[in-house]
Amino acid sequence: MSRALYTAATGMIAQQMNVDNIANNLANVTRQDKKRKLEFQDLLYQQLRLAGATQAEGAQVPVELQIGYGTRPVATQRIFSQGTVISTRASVPVRIKDMARLQLGEEIQLTGMGLIIGLEGTGDGRQASFTLRMLANMMKRMQLAVDPTQIRVRNVAAVSTTATLSPYHRKGSRIDVQVASLGDAETLQGGTLLCTPLL
Numbered sequence: 001m002s003r004a005l006y007t008a009a010t011g012m013i014a015q016q017m018n019v020d021n022i023a024n025n026l027a028n029v030t031r032q033d034k035k036r037k038l039e040f041q042d043l044l045y046q047q048l049r050l051a052g053a054t055q056a057e058g059a060q061v062p063v064e065l066q067i068g069y070g071t072r073p074v075a076t077q078r079i080f081s082q083g084t085v086i087s088t089r090a091s092v093p094v095r096i097k098d099m100a101r102l103q104l105g106e107e108i109q110l111t112g113m114g115l116i117i118g119l120e121g122t123g124d125g126r127q128a129s130f131t132l133r134m135l136a137n138m139m140k141r142m143q144l145a146v147d148p149t150q151i152r153v154r155n156v157a158a159v160s161t162t163a164t165l166s167p168y169h170r171k172g173s174r175i176d177v178q179v180a181s182l183g184d185a186e187t188l189q190g191g192t193l194l195c196t197p198l199l
Contacts, residue, residue: 036079109163109164112197114159119156163178
């Protein structure tokens, strides 16, 4: 096969892979997927003449002469830059959380308040009125009528929760959550943290 045809064929194969990559980007445009870009590399160059070489007349050649032997794809790069904001003028409302995306490199500090139960007498004392209110409100949300004066809070503690979410966490990843007592609980050891929303 002629070298020119081989060089042209490598370019066509690389261009086909580039078009395939563009099609993949278009297919995933509605998902929260980052755009990918193919990186290409020259295969080989044949050096026919060096820069500064002397010609037959004694003059020096100012530039080199090389012939390439084609290209090949070598890597797929993800592009993490933020996209352009475009007004859709749609009549359908869109929630901000459906459009939001984390910037790479940003960590997000999440905080919340919750309850730890099952403390076997080491929880908050009667002075922790916010623990009583939190517990009464939680029971009310479960449609359980409870008299706050009948609640024994020594087995319950109000806590603050904090967590740091890095951009490298994915759905289903485990994160470390720090828990600190808000009241006068002696210890939180052995208790169970109830489902606590982190914002």
